[in-house]
Amino acid sequence: MIVLRNGRGTLLSVVAVGLALVLAGLALSPAAALAAEELKIALVVPLSGRWARQGQLKKMGAEMAIEEINAQGGIRALGGARIVLREADAGDTVEKAVSAAQRVLGREKISAGIGAWLSSFTLGVTEVAERLQVPWFTLSYADSITERGFKYTFQTSPVGGLQAAQALDLFLSLAKAHRTEVKKAAIVGDNTAASVFFFKPLREKLLREKGIELVVDEIWTPPLADGTPVVQKIRSAQPDVMFFSATALPDSIQVLQKMKEFGVRLPIMGNGVWLLMPETVQAVGKDLIEGVMSSVGAHPLKGQEPLVERFKKRTGEPFMVQDSLMAYVHVWIIKEAAELAKSTDPRAIRDAVGRLDLTSGPATALVPGRIRYDERGRRVGATTIIVQWQGGEPFTVAPAEFAMRKPLWPSAR
Amino acid sequence: MPASELVQYVVTGLLVGAIYALMSIGLALIFGVMRVVNFAQGDFMMLGMYVTYFLATGYGVDPLAGALLIVPPFFLLGMLVHRVLLVRVTGRGDPQREMDAQLILTLGLSLVITNATSMILSPTPRAIQTAYATRAFTAGPVLINQARSYAFVMAVLLALLVWTFLTRTDLGKALRAAADDPEAAEYQGISVRTMHGLAFGIGVALVAAAGGLLATYHPIEPTVAVNFIVLMFVAVVLGGLGSIPGAFLGGLLIGLVQSLTLLVLPLQLQNVGVFVAFLLVLYLRPQGLLGRRLRAV
Numbered sequence: 001m002i003v004l005r006n007g008r009g010t011l012l013s014v015v016a017v018g019l020a021l022v023l024a025g026l027a028l029s030p031a032a033a034l035a036a037e038e039l040k041i042a043l044v045v046p047l048s049g050r051w052a053r054q055g056q057l058k059k060m061g062a063e064m065a066i067e068e069i070n071a072q073g074g075i076r077a078l079g080g081a082r083i084v085l086r087e088a089d090a091g092d093t094v095e096k097a098v099s100a101a102q103r104v105l106g107r108e109k110i111s112a113g114i115g116a117w118l119s120s121f122t123l124g125v126t127e128v129a130e131r132l133q134v135p136w137f138t139l140s141y142a143d144s145i146t147e148r149g150f151k152y153t154f155q156t157s158p159v160g161g162l163q164a165a166q167a168l169d170l171f172l173s174l175a176k177a178h179r180t181e182v183k184k185a186a187i188v189g190d191n192t193a194a195s196v197f198f199f200k201p202l203r204e205k206l207l208r209e210k211g212i213e214l215v216v217d218e219i220w221t222p223p224l225a226d227g228t229p230v231v232q233k234i235r236s237a238q239p240d241v242m243f244f245s246a247t248a249l250p251d252s253i254q255v256l257q258k259m260k261e262f263g264v265r266l267p268i269m270g271n272g273v274w275l276l277m278p279e280t281v282q283a284v285g286k287d288l289i290e291g292v293m294s295s296v297g298a299h300p301l302k303g304q305e306p307l308v309e310r311f312k313k314r315t316g317e318p319f320m321v322q323d324s325l326m327a328y329v330h331v332w333i334i335k336e337a338a339e340l341a342k343s344t345d346p347r348a349i350r351d352a353v354g355r356l357d358l359t360s361g362p363a364t365a366l367v368p369g370r371i372r373y374d375e376r377g378r379r380v381g382a383t384t385i386i387v388q389w390q391g392g393e394p395f396t397v398a399p400a401e402f403a404m405r406k407p408l409w410p411s412a413r
Numbered sequence: 414m415p416a417s418e419l420v421q422y423v424v425t426g427l428l429v430g431a432i433y434a435l436m437s438i439g440l441a442l443i444f445g446v447m448r449v450v451n452f453a454q455g456d457f458m459m460l461g462m463y464v465t466y467f468l469a470t471g472y473g474v475d476p477l478a479g480a481l482l483i484v485p486p487f488f489l490l491g492m493l494v495h496r497v498l499l500v501r502v503t504g505r506g507d508p509q510r511e512m513d514a515q516l517i518l519t520l521g522l523s524l525v526i527t528n529a530t531s532m533i534l535s536p537t538p539r540a541i542q543t544a545y546a547t548r549a550f551t552a553g554p555v556l557i558n559q560a561r562s563y564a565f566v567m568a569v570l571l572a573l574l575v576w577t578f579l580t581r582t583d584l585g586k587a588l589r590a591a592a593d594d595p596e597a598a599e600y601q602g603i604s605v606r607t608m609h610g611l612a613f614g615i616g617v618a619l620v621a622a623a624g625g626l627l628a629t630y631h632p633i634e635p636t637v638a639v640n641f642i643v644l645m646f647v648a649v650v651l652g653g654l655g656s657i658p659g660a661f662l663g664g665l666l667i668g669l670v671q672s673l674t675l676l677v678l679p680l681q682l683q684n685v686g687v688f689v690a691f692l693l694v695l696y697l698r699p700q701g702l703l704g705r706r707l708r709a710v
Binding site: 218 | 418422425538542556558631632634640671
């Protein structure tokens with residue numbers, strides 16, 4: 001009898017609690033239904049492994065743009081919808097990058113994506129985005145990214161195949177402005193993919209077309225045992241410019257140290273953001289790196305000093321490089337596309353991107369200040385710029401109309 | 414090819430070779446006394462570079478002085494490593510099995526040191542900024558790097574100091590006795606185990622000092638050891654296993670060959686000359702430059 005009474009009481013308690021929960025749920029539902037829609041952006045970049053630093057910088061840029069957009073009211077055409085970032089770690093292999101993209105795009109409704117930094121990663125990730133019909137924005141350089149007839153891939157950087165030629169033209173215009181005639185060139189660097197991509201067109205075609213003789217061609221497999229023979233050859237041949245790509249920092253340090261010791265002064269032209277990182281100046285030293293130039297797809301430009309200051313204040317980074325700037329711009333582009341589409345549907349956003357032609361606003365913080373993509377998904381007018389180290393910080397020095405600083409030019413030998 | 418360029422390459426080769434020589438002496442001493450091939454030798458050099466770096470950047474200690482200051486603590490570290498780890502795989506049982514155990518132990522130690530350093534200090538390369546690393550003495554058209562010159566002088570002095578210790582002190586002679594005939598040395602009251610600890614401590618201290626000298630002009634990163642351990646092995650074998658003067662000469666020769674190779678071969682093959690010389694010596698003089706033919710058992 002006692003047991004029966006307790007059993008009956010317990011059952012009643014359970015029923016009561018259950019009813020309370022159901023009622024609570026009903027009470028919450030109407031409130032949830034009234035919340036504004038969110039625009040979700042996927043960010044697939046390396047967040048661990050050897051390129052984690054690059055991925056973190058991209059994340060910083062994206063987060064800053066999102067914070068700014070949300071602070072000024074979100075996406076107005078969607079009733080103030082907020083932007084939310086969904087990050088996924090691409091890791092250090094193509095397989096991991098593709099898996100990350102599949103997870104983040106498959107889990108919930110994503111309106112657009114950004115990443116994946118390395119061209120090889122981006123080639124894999126954009127396959128996923130194309131299949132799932134999500135517009136994808138990348139700063140990766142490889143031509144092949146936008147040679148596959150994909151509709152949902154948008155390549156914002158100048159393509160690799162054009163960069164060496166653009167960089168050479170820009171460099172020669174700098175040389176001319178400083179009354180330097182470039183007759184002889186040196187190619188110095190390692191045999192990593194990034195270096196080959198820069199050196200190959202120079203060596204095989206571009207220098208010859210400009211009537212420039214290649215007098216030093218020193219390539220090594222990292223690590224470089226000793227910088228002396230490299231610089232000794234430069235010292236003997238006396239080229240007018242050195243195209244430089246030693247992507248392993250210790251090798252860069254050795255070559256630059258040896259050049260200073262041997263008193264070899266000439267313009268040094270590199271390629272890629274690896275040469276413009278805070279870690280680069282920390283390792284090499286600002287005296288050694290002074291005057292070294294690098295061609296990249298993006299870097300803060302004249303007039304963007306307030307943007308850079310906001311970035312520095314927000315992140316604690318000593319300066320801003322292309323990884324953060326590109327991610328920042330990509331978020332703003334997606335925002336403008338969403339305003340035009342009046343929708344968070346990825347297909348609608350893709351169509352809106354196809355119609356975009358922006359010439360003002362934060363989305364246009366890239367040379368030449370216009371955001372428009374052609375039918376292949378390449379940005380119209382995208383061009384390489386030259387950045388130079390001055391006083392321990394990298395500044396855009398060419399093209400002249402976008403330069404933050406005047407270029408330093410080594411005095412005549 | 415002007416003669417001055419040849420002289421430039423020779424000078425550079427010798428300056429670098431002296432550092433290789435100092436590293437190699439440490440390895441040769443350990444092998445000569447203990448018959449242990451220390452695969453972690455390069456990593457102790459890397460630690461020496463880092464300590465010198467932190468002394469320079471944190472306390473303003475010139476790296477040339479730092480390279481000397483680190484000798485006593487690394488000596489103690491070497492003795493500690495011997496006491497804690499290496500005694501377990503030396504001086505007992507089957508020599509072949511011991512050799513296997515030694516290889517695995519020192520290789521494991523190498524992996525632990527490298528990866529711990531990467532985790533704690535990050536893989537980002539660092540460099541000590543000194544005025545003399547980017548300056549040269551001039552001798553006509555030949556430029557002689559100041560940092561390497563100072564490192565060369567100190568390497569030679571340290572090597573002479575070791576040689577003096579080994580040949581002119583009772584303790585040094587005891588070390589050599591333990592190397593020549595451990596059993597007989599034990600009968601004469603020399604503690605072979607203590608001698609092993611002493612040898613390992615000195616060997617580690619020397620390679621750390623070499624690392625400190627190297628840090629005056631070479632960038633520092635956790636994986637820097639792999640670039641040098643192979644050269645150390647080649648120098649030791651080249652000079653004759655167990656021979657201290659041989660190891661020194663082997664190191665100089667490697668620096669020279671490495672530099673001169675670039676006169677005739679492209680940069681990508683910078684170490685080919687080293688290994689060609691290595692093979693030639695093994696073929697023509699298998700006991701090494703200053704080695705002795707091992708007595709028949």
